[in-house]
Amino acid sequence: MADRPFWQSMRALALLAAAALGGLLLLMLIIAYFADLTIVDDASRGAVDFENRSISIVIEQEPPQMDSTRATDAVSGMLLGHLMEGLLRYDGEGNLQPGVAESWTVTPEGAVFKLRENARWSDGKPVTAHDFVFSWRKVLEPETASQYSFILYPIKNAEAINLGAMPSEMLAVTAEDDLTLSVAFEQPLAFFDRLVAFTSYYPIREDFYLSRDGRYGADAEDLLFNGAFVMTKWVHGAEITMQKNPYYWNKDSIWLERIEVPFITPDSNTQLNLFKDGKVAMVQLSPDTLKNALQNRWPIRRFAEGTVFFIEFNHRPERLTRNLNLRKALYYATDTAELVYRVIKLPGFLPGASLFPTWIKGEHDFLRREYPVGAHPVNVELAREHLEKARRELGLDEFPPLVLLVGDTPTSLKQAEYFQNTFKRHLGLDIRIDAQIFKQRLEKMTLGQFDLVAAGWAPDFDDPLTYGDLFASWNKNNRGFFRSEALDAQVRIAQGSLDQAMRMRAFGEIQRILLDEVAIIPNYERGRVFVADPRLEGLIRRTIGPDPDYSRARIRER
């Protein structure tokens, strides 16, 4: 068929192809014009840039809420931690350092903070005590509907204001003068200083907030900063630029001039590819990308991220899991070391043994050293004995399948399969796995549609109480309805006492009650593994507060 018509057709086709290619180029230029794209990519922008004192990073999602009174998620918290500063802040070792407050005194009845004179907003005006009064009232006003308002409840009248029973002017926080902020407590309190570093306690200046007409936090120009950096650019879903704040009182301690966030994606493979391509300074590793990182022989770094995971039981009357012997049987059959080292197999994870994580501080040392629990006991024989007792107590011939409610992440599914397998093998119990997306899992927990649920708890502040009151009978997060008067009494001591030794003893008791009653089966403490550019120094990873924290980072000269 290689005749003349064929070649003429071929030539026509080639001409068409050439025309198509030209048209395509033109189209790209047109698209670039309309979509506001540059023609040439600025490829010089690397992970770290010593000359310009700049780094580039990737975040996993668009920050959903940059209004500090309403922010609840980790990404918003991380960015706000670079942009804002509270009265106090945590340093790299997790110790409290002065922030906007230069000195403070905390008594059982209240606290007085002396603000430093040179603290400035990013427009040059001074940060005053009024800015704290305004934002704290805002957090508590019912219209704000802040999900973290409870963290301000230690302040006198806070809860009443939040419930709409009092106007927000009644909040017992007063600006004595521009630089003196005094706070009265609802009841004697031992750890208020550890709360004021939290996101919800950041200041907001009233005139600026009002001038934004309900858009505060929606865009870069709808925010005012008093932290180490200012946000100069925010293209939603695409990129964020933070620059050193020239008005920050402690600017001499900040080496970096710029933090660029040119990439926003939850895809861990993409993140690793960006790291490999030298575009970002740090990436978190997932089970998938860990292998890849190991093959590249990059030094893997790890840290205990702080969240504790456990199996929570449904203690509602109609549920079998209300039976203590059944819970004990499941508890003794579980091997958390096997779960962590054999099933999850991620570095940085620790086998769980208590509701309280290993890193949380007690009176002088870590709480878990002052009140040790030992390793999780595994005893299949004992487990079978308890199961037999439970069977007789419940008057059953055979156990119906138990429902295990879990999240839909790969790690949760592995965890669920471990329990399904273990309980079947050791106890002959059938487990039905019910995997749900986060909000549906929460709803099912709230409605009590489960026998067992894989739950987790991340800390909010640096006191064991952030975990300690979780299973109090009045706590709304106690969705399994665990009830223990002895535990409630200990929680009241931990909340109200000013004697640290007594409080820690109470936490020790809470820990013991939860394990004796098998309110939960501890699973693991989550760890994080990551790789970072070797020239990046001073990167802070922390369990409480903004993480990761680049504000004190610097770059090594080659």
Place this chain on the structure above:
Amino acid sequence: MWRYTFKRLIQGIVTVWFIATATFFVMHFVPGDPLSDARATSEQIRKNLEARYGLDKPLAEQYYIYLKNIASGDLGISFTQQNREVNDIIREHFPVSAALGVLAVVFAALGGILWGALTALFRNRMPDIVIMFFVVLGVSVPSFVFAALGQLSLVTLNDWLGTSILPVAGWGSVQHLLVPSLVLGLGTMAFLTRLMRSSMLEVTGADYVRTARAKGLNATQIFIRHQLRNAILPVVTVLGPAIATITTGGFVVEIVFAIPGLGRFFVQSVQQLDYTVIMGTTVFYGGFLVFMVIAVDLVYGLIDPRVRVR
């Protein structure tokens, strides 16, 4: 023609209304609570939130308000990004998806037509066999595999050359557009190639081609005017739905290449049960798809006089 257009438009509006209604009710009957968060809130805060989003009203009233707002072009405020309007989200992110989608469709259409014509010319010879092998591959491999592969080859290439010739991910320049849109258009390109090949072959043996040849027209003219133009018709038919699916279905590519398109927000909103964003984007996408199909039907008449409706 005008009556036909009018009729199609009315049909389109009814379809969109149906989509909106179905989404609304499915949304409210699906288990899960959009206002829940890791930290349980008091009843009072819950009530405040419900009042803000109008969830405290009876379902019928919510539905009425929802339809009224859609009719006036107000899609409400996002549940997760509490100070952003859904209108803003669509306005900022749809153009990104559209830019990506338009380029992908053009890639797919041009590629499909050219490859299809080429394989028809070389029917059952080596080039045809090789191209058709890749076509089968392209039709059957899902886009997330292409996306991952595309990105991996970029990283490897950059690593190998020691310099970044094309960005691995991100947004902001024309270079960021190239690989993602190619990846996005690949499946459609393969599909169109197959379609174009068979319709080309059908046309080659047609009477009017023989007549044209007999009348002594040269091969180039016959090829372009009589073969290509007639063979292209079925391709145009599927192009309408293809434009819609490519523009709306890019979320995998958007996530892998860190592109701030609307598809990402659509998928995220479902995971986070963000009612307003789910409903807003679904209605928007639904409307877009319906009117794309209508537009193609109307354009069809321009290409083929026989189907022109009076």
